[in-house]
Amino acid sequence: MTVPASTPAPRAFVSYSWSSPTHEAWVLSLASRLREDGVDVVLDKWDLKPGHDAIAFMESMVTDPTVTKVIMVCDRTYVAKANAREGGVGTESQIISPEIYRSGSQDKFAAVMTDADEDGRPYIPTYYKGRIYFDFRSGDRFEDAYEQLLRWLVDRPQYVKPKIGSVPEAILSAAPAATATQSKARRAEQAIRESSVSAVAYVREYGDALVPELQALSPDIARGEATDEKVLAAVAAMRPYARQLVEIAGVAGRYSEDARVWEALLAQIERLARLMWRQPDIMSWHPHQFDAFKIIARDVFVSTLAVALDEERFDLATATIDRPWLIRPTEGANRPSTSDFTAFDNHVESLEHRKQRLQLNRISLHADLVHDAHAAGSAPSLESVLQAEFVIFLRSVGQATQGRWYPFPLVYASDRFAPFPLFARAESEAFFARLAPVLCVPDVAEFRRRLTEIEGGDRVSRMFDHQGLPVKYLANADFLGSRR
The missing domain is CATH 3.40.50.10140 (Toll/interleukin-1 receptor homology (TIR) domain)
Structure with missing residues (x-):
């Protein structure tokens, strides 16, 4: 030199x-x-x-x-x-x-x-x-x-300290971590990875800590206030806990073969979902009091299914959709105590109130929330969540359910004409056979018949301000099972 x-x-x-x-x-x-x-x-x-x-x-x-x-x-x-x-x-x-x-x-x-x-x-x-x-x-x-x-x-060091840049916007805008339950979450994840006999107990222990933390974040709403702002603030505070629960589900889907671990996780989601309704000890409440829980519980349910599908754990995906959920309060006699998966799809009135109050020209504010919560780099990704929404929607219109499932996040797929990854891979006959129990169909022929029926119905054509949904394209209908 x-x-x-x-x-x-x-x-x-x-x-x-x-x-x-x-x-x-x-x-x-x-x-x-x-x-x-x-x-x-x-x-x-x-x-x-x-x-x-x-x-x-x-x-x-x-x-x-x-x-x-x-x-x-x-x-x-x-x-x-x-x-x-x-x-x-x-x-x-x-x-x-x-x-x-x-x-x-x-x-x-x-x-x-x-x-x-x-x-x-x-x-x-x-x-x-x-x-x-x-x-x-x-x-x-x-x-x-x-x-x-x-x-x-000569003051020419080999390594020069880089100039200080700006903190990435994703970091500045990110919600804080769910630190109150972090230790228990990591313990549960480690036990699952190690196939410990205590894994189920650690998942339950995590749930025991999670539910009170979420309850404490319930918005304090008084009549006459802009309730949507408080609901969205509560949702933002709950997001880290939702992500944490889904991360544990991802670890279980990847590492555990013990069905009891997945069942224990679904039980914690069930406990979270009960917060969507007034508990017996709550004597005074606002109609929008539980909207934040409706948003979070639905997202956790769909995201959990998404990680199971991403891992191709179709056994866990089927268990998630087919589970009888004990979450709704029992009202009157001669009614079933459990609900099917449609119990997670509830109208969030405060979002409609926000849309009208701010005169927002958006098809679905709830869909926008899902889109923003699963931005680039998130797990599960937005595509995985939309894929799970599509699977749930197909199940809801393909069989008798207690309620309806409106897949509003799929507004972000309304102009998509490429199949979701699962259905692209289902061109393999063997792969479709593995996926069939999740879709609750016996074979490709029956599934195609169901897709034709769904796409021809008024329900699909009226979706998203009559934009509709390209069901047969998203499901890869013409090429399913075409390869041995």
Whole structure:
């Protein structure tokens, strides 16, 4: 590395001991090479003339502001004289040592190590311990050490600290982590990964901590307020907990073969879903009081199904859709106590109120919330969530259900004419056979018949302000089971 001609040459003084002719020749060679590489080296052999005051010369080299660097070549003799304050080296040490501790001189001095003791430790003057040095003790590493020294002399470090940028918007706008349940969540995940017999217990323990945390985030709504703002603030506060629960589901889908673990997770989702309705101990409430829970519970249910489908755990996906959910309050006699999956799809009145209050020209604010919650880099991705919505919708129109499932997030797929990944892979006959239980169909022929019936109905054509939904394209109807 050579200093550019336009750059002022740095001026460096070399302090060393006349230990031996060999050592003196080594120092002279080093100083000569540094001068060749653009450093104005000051050396007694060149600059201290006969009759000059040696002490004044040394002192001026250390204190002269034009001397930007001082190199101390440390061998056994140099260190012994420096510590004992003997000879010329001792005199230089008396001048150098106080300068080293001055705040403005921290980068002016550096040691060049050429010798080591019996234990391999470099010889360093006592006043210099713990500071920067360049290791020339090994001939094999001379070139590396020389480059480091030269870079220090010309102030061209090998590694330059990057300029401070701006914090990514995704970090600034991200909701805080669900720290109150983080420890229990990590414990549950670890137990699941290790197939521990305690995994189910740890999932239940996590749920015991989760539900009170979510209850505490219920919006405090008074009549006459803009309730939608409070509902959205509560949703934002609950999001980290929702993501955390779905992350545990993702770990279970990937690592666990124990059906009881998945059942324990669904039980925690069930407990969350019960918050969508007034509990018996709540005597006074606002009609929008439970809207935040409706948004979060639905998203957790769909996202959990999405991670199961992503992992191709069709057994877990089927268990999720087919589970009898004990979440609705029992009202009156001769009614079933459990509900099917449609219990998670509830009208969120506060979002409609917001749409009217702000005169927002949006098809579905709820769909926008889902879109924003599953932005790029999230898990599950927006595509995975839309795919799960599509599967649930097909189940809801393909069989008798207790309620209806309106797949409003699929407004973001209304102009999509490529199949979702699951249905693209279902061109394989074997893959479709594995997927069929999730769709609750016996074979491809029956599924195609059902798709034709769904797409021809008024329900699909009226969706999304009559934009409709390209059901047969999204399901890859023409090519299902076409490959063996």
